[in-house]
Amino acid sequence: MLLTGGGLVAVGGLISGFLANWLGSRRDQRTHAHEQAMAQEARHRERLPQTYIELPRSVARTSEWVTSLRPLVGPVRSSEPPPPEERRRIQALVTACGSDEVRQLEDEWAEHVAKIIDMHVVMQSLEQSKRPSEQLDDEAMREYAAMPSHKTALWEAEKAIRDRVHQELAGNV
Numbered sequence: 001m002l003l004t005g006g007g008l009v010a011v012g013g014l015i016s017g018f019l020a021n022w023l024g025s026r027r028d029q030r031t032h033a034h035e036q037a038m039a040q041e042a043r044h045r046e047r048l049p050q051t052y053i054e055l056p057r058s059v060a061r062t063s064e065w066v067t068s069l070r071p072l073v074g075p076v077r078s079s080e081p082p083p084p085e086e087r088r089r090i091q092a093l094v095t096a097c098g099s100d101e102v103r104q105l106e107d108e109w110a111e112h113v114a115k116i117i118d119m120h121v122v123m124q125s126l127e128q129s130k131r132p133s134e135q136l137d138d139e140a141m142r143e144y145a146a147m148p149s150h151k152t153a154l155w156e157a158e159k160a161i162r163d164r165v166h167q168e169l170a171g172n173v
Helices: 005-069 084-097 100-128 134-170
Strands: none
Touching: 005 084, 005 100, 005 134, 084 100, 100 134
16 A cells, blocks of 8 residues: 555654654653752752761760770779660761761771770670689780770771861862
8 A cells, every 4th residue: 555645744743743752751761860860969968068077976976985995094984885876877877978988987997996895895704704714814914905006096097087077078089
């Protein structure tokens, strides 16, 4: 069957309409994706300063508590650890908003916190044991001797976090 002039116009109109609809749909999808990306970036920019204000505060609070467990000089001060929810919230914010560098520094700081807590547990076991083994006593002495270097590393890690956060907030990176 041969198409006549009117038939060609109708087919051309259908193809043109289909093509315009398809291209318009693709444009709308790209526009929507771009708008979503822009909104996500705006939320990130809003959350970043708040995250970077809360992070050093939480790190300092936890560091202060950890170092109070076994002070190098003076009696052990009794203090409560920061609430675990606070720590989890800060970690979630840093994971969601923080730079790779800040996340890495926070992880390194957390490792020092864990080491000091582990040392405290070993020394506490020794103190509470009625008949400590020689192995436990030796381990506690090694832990006690290493405590100053771990506390120094903790303070350095805390300072590195503060410095990096300051640089990023000032736009110097």
